[in-house]
Amino acid sequence: MICCLNPDCSNPLNPNGKKFCQSCSTPLVSLLRNRFRVIRVLSDEGGFGRTYLSEDVDKLNERCVIKQLAPKFQGTWSQKKAMELFAEEAQRLQDLGEHPQIPTLLAYFEQDGCLYLVQQFINGENLLKELQQRKGYNAREIQSILLDLLPILKFIHDRKVIHRDIKPENIIRHKTDGRLSLIDFGSSKQFTAIQQKSGTSIGSHGYSPLEQIRDGKAFPASDLFGLGATCFHLLTGNSPFQLWMESGYAWVSNWREYLRSPLNPELDFVIDKLLKKDIHERYQSADEVLKDLTPKQLLALPPAGKSSGKIPPTKAPYLPKSYPLLRILILVSAFILLFGFQESWYKHFRRIQISLSSRLSQHNNSGKDEAFLGQPLKITLGKISLANTLQGHKNSVLSVAISPDGKTLASSGGDRTIKLWNLATGKQSSLNAYSQQVNAVMISPDGKTLVSGNDDSTIKIWNLATGKQIRTLTGHSDSVHALAISTDSQTLVTGSDDNTIKIWDLATGEQIRTLVGHTFWVRSVAISPNGVILASGSFDKTIKIWNLTKGYSIRTLEGNYQTVTAVAISPDGKTLASASRDRTIKLWNLATGKEIRTLAGHDNTITTVAFSADGKIIASGSRDRTIKLWNSATGEEIVTLAGYTNTVTSVTFSPDDKTLVSGSEDNTIKIWQLSQ
DSSP states (O other), X not given: OEEOOOTTOSSOEEOTTOSBOTTTOOBOOSSBTTTEEEEEEEEEOTTSOEXXXXXXXXXXXXXXXXXXXXXXXXXXXXXXXXXXXXXHHHHHHHHHXXXXXXXXXXXXXXXXXXXXXXXXXXXXXXXXXXXXHHOOOOHHHHHHHHHHHHHHHHHHHHTTEEOOOOSGGGEEEETTTOOEEEOOOTTOEEHHHHSSSOOOOOSOBTTBOHHHHHHOOOOHHHHHXXXXXXXXXXXXXXXXXXXXXXXXXXXXXXXXXXXXXXXXXXXXXXXXXXXXXXXXXSOOSHHHXXXXXXXXXXXXXXXXXXXXXXXXOOBOOOOOOHHHHHHHHHHHHHHXXXXXXXXXXXXXXXXXXXXXXXXXXXXXXXXXXXXXXXXXXXXXXXXXXXXXXXXXXXXXXXXXXXXXXXXXEEEEETTSOEEEEETTTOOEEXXXXXXXXXXXXXXXXXXSEEEEEETTSOEEEEETTTOOEEEEEOOOSSOEEEEEEOTTSOEEEEEETTXXXXXXXXXXXXXXXXXXXXXXXXEEEEEOTTSOEEEEEETTSOEEEEETTTTEEEEEEOOOSSOEEEEEEOTTSSEEEEEETTSEEEEEETTTOOEEEEEEOOSSOEEEEEEOTTSSEEEEEETTSOEEEEETTTOOEEEEEOOOSSOEEEEEXXXXXXXXXXXXXXXXXXXXXXXX
């Protein structure tokens, strides 16, 4: 079928091969801009245009969304305003689309008197449709929604953008992994432009606060009101718009009367503060909400570098005998049962439970799991100091890698560059700029080659010593986010958002084979030291173990309940570590596929994980802006490193384990000195 692009056409679908619409006689366009095939209408914008489901023929017919602006009444104020807002929406997506939970802008152009905005298609349902199907959400689900959306709001607010139309219809849950995405930036505005004077009233009544509807002013706190109203709607089933129609904003003062059952004190407080009519009484930032939602650290460490730049040493506790430990576990459980209504206390002691259970399990299973034979149970780190903070990237640092001699650091980021740093002095140089962001970098074990995985679906190979590009590998049909190189520096493995894994001869650039099996983005790959086993993690919530040399799947690990964000294999090749959006790290016996234990402690999605060169320590980075170091043998948390102001995206150890390097979405790289 071919879809008519006349926004007033009452029956736009036509059989293939037709040149004119059978309904309105408008000439039919088979491909917009010779690239996009329109399939059907998704929504109607009241004569000003439509939104269409389409295919991008340049990307193997990948689905996309096309928004059309066909303004009537040429030269009028309303036509001019509509065009301004449309152009601003395109600019917002261009600026914000790097976030994985915001649609990416694919194209913006004019054709046949209409403006078109092409963006990434989010395969899922919005929360309003989801609510209509399920009729309500419980407190735990609402808290999960808040924790998923607040980092997105923080991301856009940090870039001085206010969405101005937060509501269930503009939040889509991915069918594959359950992630939430924020859409429709047609009402968004630059914060600096609207805080100085009154503007046009815009937003949705009931979901948008008084200062926005009445005065045309919007602030980060205005979006937070919309988030609170959205949560209220999902909790109660009552539409804020309908309540506004009946009594204006009176409902926000007695919102609890609409609840089906009382909320826990923590969530009740958060929702109430989100819904304050007076903006000065409301939360002012997403960070403030997250602080009240996430459990406080029992032994919080000060941000690194604030004073002396050193973090106090943390010692792993001595492992006691099992029976006293069991008694402690029982007492803690009894305390939780007795005071279960105190949810914040529950969260603290749940962490203790997990920790004690992990230690008890390790003690009882001592000698049974050969993956940990010969490893010490006790690790004591001495002084950990923040040696340097490298600033040079103009956007998020997405990946870091250290050369085998420990002298060179490579980094890549959202600013479409690769930078090479002298790890000792911090001096930098840049490789040629890219047309799109560089998602991952890796240095070969022989120290000769730098490899980059890119958003333009290519892999580039560089001579590390000269900085000159050797070749470009093509074959993937979507962004490349994952890289791994065998220890003999002969084999390169790449993972892509086209759901495939490709194996390459690193020396010649020849593609050896393609591994197919994942049903969603492949965002992490790792090769065992002997070069035989490959592990891959995907947003389809699975980990697959492959025979790398022969190219067949050995097994699939399905213990994760959220997307798998990172995988790493220990230096002895016996243990696999996987990180997930469920805020845990799982350790697996690589030979058997059996889960060994779960490490819990981060307050948000874990984005990256790495083993130290000696295999004794695991480092993890998270959206909670911290790095945690763990004892790989016992699962005990050793220390937490703080100091970032945004998501930690990448961590890696130097070959001598004396240095830890981390990259972040706050555009910086931190160099940490470790000592044992």
